[in-house]
Structure formats: C-alpha cells, structure tokens
Amino acid sequence: xxxxxxxxxxxxxxxxxxxxxxxxxxxxxxxxxxxxxxxxxxxxxxxxxxxxxxxxxxxxxxxxxxxxxxxxxxxxxxxxxxxxxxxxxxxxxxxxxxxxxxxxxxxxxxxxxxxxxxxxxxxxxxxxxxxxxxxxxxxxxxxxxxxxxxxxxxxxxxxxxxxxxxxxxxxxxxxxxxxxxxxxxxxxxxxxxxxxxxxxxxxxxxxxxxxxxxxxxxxxxxxxxxxxxxxxxxxxxxxxxxxxxxxxxxxxxxxxxxxxxxxxxxxxxxxxxxxxxxxx
Amino acid sequence: xxxxxxxxxxxxxxxxxxxxxxxxxxxxxxxxxxxxxxxxxxxxxxxxxxxxxxxxxxxxxxxxxxxxxxxxxxxxxxxxxxxxxxxxxxxxxxxxxxxxxxxxxxxxxxxxxxxxxxxxxxxxxxxxxxxxxxxxxxxxxxxxxxxxxxxxxxxxxxxxxxxxxxxxxxxxxxxxxxxxxxxxxxxxxxxxxxxxxxxxxxxxxxxxxxxxxxxxxxxxxxxxxxxxxxxxxxxxxxxxxxxxxxxxxxxxxxxxxxxxxxxxxxxxxxxxxxxxxxxx
Numbered sequence: 001x002x003x004x005x006x007x008x009x010x011x012x013x014x015x016x017x018x019x020x021x022x023x024x025x026x027x028x029x030x031x032x033x034x035x036x037x038x039x040x041x042x043x044x045x046x047x048x049x050x051x052x053x054x055x056x057x058x059x060x061x062x063x064x065x066x067x068x069x070x071x072x073x074x075x076x077x078x079x080x081x082x083x084x085x086x087x088x089x090x091x092x093x094x095x096x097x098x099x100x101x102x103x104x105x106x107x108x109x110x111x112x113x114x115x116x117x118x119x120x121x122x123x124x125x126x127x128x129x130x131x132x133x134x135x136x137x138x139x140x141x142x143x144x145x146x147x148x149x150x151x152x153x154x155x156x157x158x159x160x161x162x163x164x165x166x167x168x169x170x171x172x173x174x175x176x177x178x179x180x181x182x183x184x185x186x187x188x189x190x191x192x193x194x195x196x197x198x199x200x201x202x203x204x205x206x207x208x209x210x211x212x213x214x215x216x217x218x219x220x221x222x223x224x225x226x227x228x229x230x231x232x233x234x235x236x237x238x239x240x241x242x243x244x245x246x247x248x249x250x251x252x253x254x255x256x257x258x259x260x261x262x263x264x265x266x267x268x269x270x271x272x273x274x275x276x277x278x279x280x
Numbered sequence: 281x282x283x284x285x286x287x288x289x290x291x292x293x294x295x296x297x298x299x300x301x302x303x304x305x306x307x308x309x310x311x312x313x314x315x316x317x318x319x320x321x322x323x324x325x326x327x328x329x330x331x332x333x334x335x336x337x338x339x340x341x342x343x344x345x346x347x348x349x350x351x352x353x354x355x356x357x358x359x360x361x362x363x364x365x366x367x368x369x370x371x372x373x374x375x376x377x378x379x380x381x382x383x384x385x386x387x388x389x390x391x392x393x394x395x396x397x398x399x400x401x402x403x404x405x406x407x408x409x410x411x412x413x414x415x416x417x418x419x420x421x422x423x424x425x426x427x428x429x430x431x432x433x434x435x436x437x438x439x440x441x442x443x444x445x446x447x448x449x450x451x452x453x454x455x456x457x458x459x460x461x462x463x464x465x466x467x468x469x470x471x472x473x474x475x476x477x478x479x480x481x482x483x484x485x486x487x488x489x490x491x492x493x494x495x496x497x498x499x500x501x502x503x504x505x506x507x508x509x510x511x512x513x514x515x516x517x518x519x520x521x522x523x524x525x526x527x528x529x530x531x532x533x534x535x536x537x538x539x540x541x542x543x544x545x546x547x548x549x550x551x552x553x554x555x556x557x558x559x560x
Contacts, residue, residue: 039384049340050523053333056386057496060329060363063384071384080360080389083340104319104343104351106336109360109387182522216337217525220497242462243330244536245497246553255557256524273526274554277535 029232036068040120042142042165043075043108046085046130051159052108054220055124058227062239067231073110074117076141080107085129090136092186100129114145123153127160127180127215135164135192143168157211157226159219161186167193171210178202180215181260200264201257203248214254221248224278237279246275309512316348320400322422322445323355323388326365326410331439332388334500335404338507342519347511353390354397356421360387365409370416372466380409394425403433407440407460407495415444415472423448437491437506439499441466447473451490458482460495461540480544481537483528494534501528504558517559526555 039059041052056071063069075081083105088097112118125146134142146169150156158166163179164187166172176197179187188198199205204213204222206229213222224247228236240247255271319339321332336351343349355361363386367379392398405426414422426449430436438446443459444467446452456477459467468478479485484493484502486509493502504527508516520527535551 048337049333050337053329053337053386056384057328057330057333060384060386061496063382064380068382069384071386073386100344102343102348104336104340104349106333106340106351106353107389109389181524215522215524217500217523241536241539242495243497244461244495246535255526255560256521259521259557259560271556271560272554273556274552276551276553277539280535280539280551 025229026232029230032230033067033232033235036070037121038070038072038119039122039124040072040074040112040117041124042126042145043073043081043110044128044130044134044142045082046089046128046133047081047083047108047126048128048160048216049083049106050216051126051128051162051219052124054217055157055159055223057243058220058223058239061243062227062231062235066235066238070118072112072117072120073108074112074114074145075110077113078110081110082107083128085133086137088137089129089133091129091132092183114141117145117149119152120149121154123149123156125156125158125162125165126219127158127162127164131161131164132186140168146171153209155209155211155226155230157213157222159213159222160215163187163212164192166210166212167196172196172212175207175210176205177207177210177212178205178214179212181254181256181262182215184257184260184262200262201254201266201269202251203254204251206251214256220245225249225251233279240278246277248273248275249278305509306512309510312510313347313512313515316350317401318350318352318399319402319404320352320354320392320397321404322406322425323353323361323390324408324410324414324422325362326369326408326413327361327363327388327406328408328440328496329363329386330496331406331408331442331499332404334497335437335439335503337523338500338503338519341522342507342511342515346515346518350398352392352397352400353388354392354394354425355390357393358390361390362387363408365413366417368417369409369413371409371412372463394421397425397429399432400429401434403429403436405436405438405442405445406499407438407442407444411441411444412466420448426451433489435489435491435506435510437493437502439493439502440495443467443492444472446490446492447476452476452492455487455490456485457487457490457492458485458494458534459492461534461536461542462495464537464540464542480542481534481546481549482531483534484531486531494536500525505529505531513559520558526557528553528555529558
C-alpha cells in the first residue's frame with residue numbers, strides 16, 4: 001500500500017508519529033473531516049477561469065455541510081483580477097506581443113496578497129496565459145510564494161500550465177507531474193526546472209503531497225480524486241453528485257495528450273472514457 | 281428538420297426573410313461567426329460558481345481567436361458579488377433561516393447593473409441558493425430583467441435552478457425546460473409559472489431560443505451543444521478540445537434525475553455515458 005499522501009508535511013508526520021499504527025488513511029481522513037481546512041487559491045492576471053472555478057466549485061459545495069473550509073484568493077493586490085493577461089504577452093508560437101483586451105474575461109476578487117495570505121493547508125495554482133507573461137517578463141511573485149509556503153502546506157495542487165510555477169519554485173525536483181497538453185513542450189522545457197519526471201499521458205498525477213493536472217477541465221477530475229483521498233469517498237461522492245458531475249476516475253485517461261501529439265503518449269489507447277455518478 | 285433555434289428573435293427573423301431560402305443553419309452560423317456577440321451573465325448573491333464559470337470558460341476560450349464576444353457581468357450593483365447567499369436564506373427543507381458566511385465562496389466582479397446592462401444577444405442565468413432567498417424575500421430584480429430584455433435577445437440560457445427565474449419571468453409559458461434535479465420539486469412548483477413542460481430526465485433542453493440545463497456542471501455540456509448550434513462544429517470542437525473537456529452530447533443522459541428520484545425519470549436507463557474529445 002503506497003504511503004498516504006496525507007502524511008507528507010512535517011506537522012502531519014508529527015501527528016502520525018503520535019498516532020503510531022493508528023495513522024491509517026481512514027484515521028487521517030477522519031482528522032481532516034474534523035478540522036477547518038485553510039484553502040488558498042492563487043489568481044493572477046491571465047488566469048484560466050475553469051482552472052480555478054472547477055476545483056473551487058467542489059470545495060465551495062463541500063463547505064456547505066460536509067467539511068469546514070476557509071478560503072483565500074491570493075494575488076499581487078486586493079481587488080478584481082482579470083482572466084485577460086497583461087499587454088505584451090506572447091503565447092508559445094506567437095512572435096508579436098499581444099494586448100488581448102478583446103477576451104471575454106471575468107474578474108475574480110482577490111482577498112489577500114502574497115504578503116498577507118494566512119497559514120495555508122491547501123494551495124491551488126491555476127494555469128492560464130498569465131504564465132507566459134510572467135515567464136517572459138521575469139515576474140516571479142507566484143513561484144516565490146509557492147517556494148516560501150511549500151514547507152508549511154499539507155497539499156499543493158496545480159491545474160493546467162500552473163505546474164510551470166511549481167517547477168520554477170523548485171518543488172517538483174525529483175517528482176512526477178503533468179500539465180496542459182496543448183502547451184506541453186513549453187511547460188516541460190528544462191529551463192523551468194530540472195530533474196522533473198513529466199508524465200506525458202495523465203489526466204492528473206499525484207506524487208507525495210503534490211497533485212498536478214492536465215488542462216483546464218482536468219482540475220475537476222483531479223479534485224474528485226484529491227477529495228476522496230483527504231476526506232474519504234462519502235464526502236467526495238456527495239459533493240460531486242450535488243454538482244451533477246460524473247468524474248473521470250482513471251488518472252491515465254488522457255486523450256488530449258494523444259490528439260496534441262505529446263511525445264510519449266500511447267496513440268493506441270482509446271480516446272473514450274465512460275463515466276457515471278460517483279459511487280454508482 | 282426542426283426550425284433552427286437561430287431564427288427566433290424578430291431581428292433575426294427579419295434577416296432570414298431577407299435571405300429567403302439562404303437562411304439555412306450554416307448561413308446563420310456564418311453570420312454569427314462574423315458578428316461580435318454581446319454576452320450577458322447575471323450574478324447575484326448566492327450564485328453557484330460553476331453555473332457561471334463552466335459556460336463562461338467556453339465563451340472566454342472561444343473569444344481568444346475563434347469568435348468575437350463582448351462580456352457583461354450583470355447584477356444589482358457594480359463590484360464584487362459573493363457566491364454566499366444573503367443571511368436569512370432557507371433552502372428547501374430547511375426551516376430555520378441560515379446565515380451561511382462559513383461557505384468557501386469566491387466573488388465575481390459585476391460590471392453592469394440591471395439598469396446599465398448593454399444590448400444583449402445572449403443572456404445566461406445561473407442558479408444557486410440565491411434563488412431561494414429571492415423567492416422567499418420577494419426580490420424580483422432578476423426575473424424582471426429577464427422579462428424586460430427577452431424580446432431583444434437572440435438566445436436565453438439558464439443553468440441549474442436558474443430556470444426558476446425564467447419561469448417567474450413568464451418566458452417559459454408554453455415551452456419545454458429542465459433544471460437542477462436535487463431541488464426539482466421546488467423549481468417546478470406551478471407557483472413559479474404555469475403552462476411549462478418540465479422535462480424530468482434531461483441534461484439540457486432547447487426549445488426555440490431558450491436553453492435550460494440541469495444542475496451545475498450540466499451547463500458545460502449544454503454550452504457545447506449551444507455553441508455547435510450557433511457557431512458550428514468547428515468553433516465548438518476547437519473550444520472544447522482546448523479546454524480538455526470531453527462533453528456529454530446526449531441531452532437525454534441524466535443519471536442525476538434517476539438518483540434523485542425525480543418523478544418521471546426512467547429508472548431503467550443506464551447511469552453511464554461514454555465521452556471522447558469533441559469531433560473524435
């Protein structure tokens with residue numbers, strides 16, 4: 001039985017040392033269901049909306065009557081942050097700086113800065129074209145925050161190209177991870193981080209207390225597996241049935257790796273996956 | 281061949297009269313791909329996040345390079361609006377007023393009021409516990425706005441319990457529609473609107489220029505079908521493959537109607553659906 005992802009930060013290791021042989025997965029899940037979980041989600045200009053709001057819908061829904069969660073939306077400054085990346089952004093393959101104000105972009109309200117974000121148990125990092133901008137213009141606030149806070153976290157999650165921030169923070173060193181498949185070669189370029197085992201065909205990857213997903217909507221599937229791991233199936237199933245989403249439960253199902261011709265993807269594998277309500 | 285949903289508002293009817301026999305679905309789709317589409321999304325205290333952000337992710341993504349869209353987030357006042365419903369809300373079955381500030385709720389930034397919202401081609405109405413509040417406390421701003429603007433719209437969409445606002449606005453009179461399956465009996469109570477054919481087992485329903493979906497994540501599936509109808513399969517497929525979401529394409533697949541024991545749901549039907557990337 002592989003080591004629980006739950007037992008991977010120092011404070012939790014201390015708890016498990018106290019519990020001894022009682023530090024099973026189900027004991028940790030019971031503990032997690034009892035405590036108030038401090039969840040932080042980073043939002044930067046040019047975040048991909050569903051990267052945040054897929055997982056956040058699940059956490060929001062669970063917080064109604066199943067578990068206690070406090071939420072911080074963390075960014076450069078307090079106030080509305082747009083899904084439109086800053087002017088000057090150049091996505092991979094684009095050689096002229098763009099000023100994409102034409103995007104139909106929502107704004108999310110940031111509640112805490114990188115300086116005022118509270119103690120966090122879970123940190124979620126979305127992807128989006130803002131990742132390209134910050135790389136090109138050497139803006140390091142997101143990766144610096146991840147690097148500072150990682151030792152204190154119980155769990156670190158990324159969706160889509162958000163994994164590039166984890167790579168640049170150095171926390172994927174020696175770990176397996178995945179990312180968005182349409183900008184695969186950009187994210188997995190060793191310039192962002194060495195000694196990372198990038199998994200080319202995966203809806204999500206879990207290594208230790210780090211969870212990384214493929215693009216955009218994959219965050220919803222990863223979050224189901226994550227919730228099942230940390231809170232147990234009852235919480236995860238009730239949540240996902242409440243939001244009427246039948247999750248993909250096979251982390252190796254990744255047809256977008258195949259259709260994007262990601263090197264290493266198994267082209268003989270079926271593109272199809274069959275889903276039903278969680279627990280049914 | 282059933283009448284195109286595209287040809288159902290007066291201005292578009294006028295266009296089709298001009299086009300005569302050229303007013304085919306594909307002609308309308310070409311016209312739609314040429315024009316800038318004015319999209320409005322209502323946000324009220326206690327909106328369900330994924331009701332907005334599932335469809336909005338699809339529209340946002342399409343607006344990058346496929347079609348031109350302007351976006352208005354419309355609510356009571358400009359500024360951040362929380363997914364936490366106001367104090368005093370009583371969801372169905374709850375008899376004590378709640379003050380659910382404990383919810384892990386994001387805030388979306390409202391850009392226009394019900395008074396300043398611009399001319400709209402598409403209006404999307406989310407669901408959420410705010411619907412219960414506004415019904416109980418007789419707050420009619422959302423349904424009044426829908427009733428005023430409906431004649432000018434090309435398309436009206438709702439997700440989840442948002443359909444109750446369409447019912448109360450009177451626009452579902454003589455139409456088929458569906459809604460969230462866990463609060464089915466509340467939404468479909470004739471007190472909200474008579475002469476509505478509520479479809480008990482449907483991921484979404486399209487009648488004329490009105491599209492209504494089941495709960496929360498169903499909005500993502502409905503929006504794929506909607507985009508395919510108004511812009512054509514090339515736009516819809518490119519968008520959904522870009523967000524790595526394999527949509528459910530059968531509007532009759534609705535396992536949540538079965539597991540919620542909605543009267544009229546076919547319990548013999550399979551709970552399962554098999555999906556693959558759009559167009560594959």
